[in-house]
Amino acid sequence: xxxxxxxxxxxxxxxxxxxxxxxxxxxxxxxxxxxxxxxxxxxxxxxxxxxxxxxxxxxxxxxxxxxxxxxxxxxxxxxxxxxxxxxxxxxxxxxxxxxxxxxxxxxxxxxxxxxxxxxxxxxxxxxxxxxxxxxxxxxxxxxxxxxxxxxxxxxxxxxxx
Numbered sequence: 022x023x024x025x026x027x028x029x030x031x032x033x034x035x036x037x038x039x040x041x042x043x044x045x046x047x048x049x050x051x052x053x054x055x056x057x058x059x060x061x062x063x064x065x066x067x068x069x070x071x072x073x074x075x076x077x078x079x080x081x082x083x084x085x086x087x088x089x090x091x092x093x094x095x096x097x098x099x100x101x102x103x104x105x106x107x108x109x110x111x112x113x114x115x116x117x118x119x120x121x122x123x124x125x126x127x128x129x130x131x132x133x134x135x136x137x138x139x140x141x142x143x144x145x146x147x148x149x150x151x152x153x154x155x156x157x158x159x160x161x162x163x164x165x166x167x168x169x170x171x172x173x174x175x176x177x178x179x180x181x182x
Contacts, residue, residue, distance in 0.1 A: 025064060026166035027071035028149060028159045029087060029123065038073045038085035038128055046090055046124040049158075050098050051106040053118065057158040062093045062119050064160070071123065072161065072169050074149070082134035083169050091122035129173030143168045 029049065031037065041047060052058055066089065073085040095116035098106040111117035138144045148159045161169075170176060
């Protein structure tokens with residue numbers, strides 16, 4: 022099964038877990054942070070599981086589970102002058118940015134708010150909870166992933182942590 026686990030942040034008014042449930046899969050394009058890009062490019066693998074997190078929401082929190090379904094490839098939106106993700110420094114010959122495809126796995130039975138995560142002793146080391154941490158893609162430990170699933174009343178069969 023999955024070796025690595027991730028947290029994918031999205032603003033629900035832009036793209037929510039319900040949108041992913043309808044679409045079944047989507048390209049995770051528009052990432053314009055080098056560290057997040059490097060996670061996608063260098064570490065993500067097909068089959069990795071992730072928590073779909075609603076950011077800039079009231080309240081923010083974990084809404085569902087997704088899976089990486091296609092490996093990293095160049096983000097072609099960086100070459101599209103009409104895209105909000107256009108980057109004049111990127112080109113097909115020298116792509117600067119990449120994207121992965123994710124697919125819907127499940128909606129959490131219970132939304133897990135950021136406040137709930139902050140008060141859970143098992144999640145205190147999550148990057149999300151660190152001051153100034155704003156990455157749109159963040160690694161999770163297997164135990165952190167499992168705990169969020171437990172708090173969300175959603176169980177998945179993953180390797181013991």
